[in-house]
Amino acid sequence: MKKTFPLLSLVAAGLILGGCNASKSALxxxxxxxxxxxAYLASDDLKGRKSFSAEIDVAADYIEKRFETMGLKPLSGSNSFKQQFHLHIVKPLDVSVRINEVDISAEHVGVASQSAGFSWLNNDDVTITYIDATMDVRNTLRNINSQGGNHLVMVDNTHKDMFVRYQNYFNAGLSKLELKDQGALVMVLSNETDVTSLNVKVVNEVTSQRLTNVVGMLPGRQADADVVLFSAHYDHLGQSKDEQHAHNNDSEQDTIYNGANDNASGTGAMLNLAQHYAHLADNERTLMFAAFTAEEMGLIGSEHFAKTQNPDQIAAMINIEMIGKPSAFGSGNLWMTGADKSDLKTVLNQSLPEENHIQANPYPKLNLFYRSDNASLASLGVPAHSFSSTDMENNDHYHTVNDELANLDFDSIYKSVMLLAKASAPLARAELTPSRVAPLTDKSEGKIY
Ligand SMILES: [Zn+2]
Incomplete structure (x- = not known):
């Protein structure tokens, strides 16, 4: 890589004029x-780009403006770079549970359901499960959830801690792109092992909130060719809860989760790959560039995006996550999740010198392949992978207020983006096509929550 830098800086400085093929195809x-x-996306002005905040909309405006300036087009059938959609949140509002003629206090009840409410009486079709002290709460609930239908689950008091974890999770509300009423779960913390009478009434509060992906494309020369997708999530965690406290007592206290590495770095990379390909203007395949929202809430932006696309038309997805720090493989080098799921790594490495080869994820225990936005498309069969440089075992700034600009290595970021531009060129030119990933079955099929 070093050898190429003097030439590249000449190109960047405009000393080699564009126009001829040799310089145009340069990185x-x-x-x-x-x-x-x-720097802009990670700035305090954007207050941590939390989903549903005013500031994430400002970030979306910025990304839209960048796409516009580089000459990208909105997706076909759309007249905007902004892909807006709604997330539905279902929260228990009013819950009353009476078992064996005794009212159960709210502290000992947890409810999960995607409906506006329901009520059960004795002779209704409700399956009762008793989780005794020897049983595993997590496995039992997972099993019940996947069955669907109406379930009363009596959880032995010895499982109080686990019960409270699930209760908090359900009380925070279920967030869904599409509400599917596939039954209800009422969980009661109690040592009662013989339920003879039952009276349950639940009213849920159902609200909807707007979210925005920002998506642009560069139409390919081959109009009917498949597509290469470059993506990164642009949302992050917002501000810490003790903001008010900090404000009153210590104005120096940092409360903003800037998410500089996670994932202003990936978003910046995606934007500048878009600019690079817009400038080259020789892509045979159509290239799509997506900034996803609500990744931190559970890959929601990419899940919505996936529903709007034909996965069979997407030849590859390069999702960029946390490239702000030099990797264990050297400055500017990257690793890829799910290297055993398709041959995308081999395809990309064909254009790279050995010392810059993309490596398989060195942290296999973290199950990263299904933890970022690539999963939303990989589960549909797309060779969709995430690319990162972050050392996940020594990543002290991860999801803290210290994930900020001062802790990024711009030299490494720049080299990573150059590397991705170089590696992806044969995909853009439709010269190489990676193998497909085995699709997963719909994970929401039949589930209660
Ligand atoms: Zn991330």
């Missing part, structure tokens, strides 16, 4: 622009 990532994009 041309604008380092200043890359730094500017990341």
């Amino acid at each position: 041309n990532i604008d380092k200043n622009q890359l730094e500017q994009d990341i």
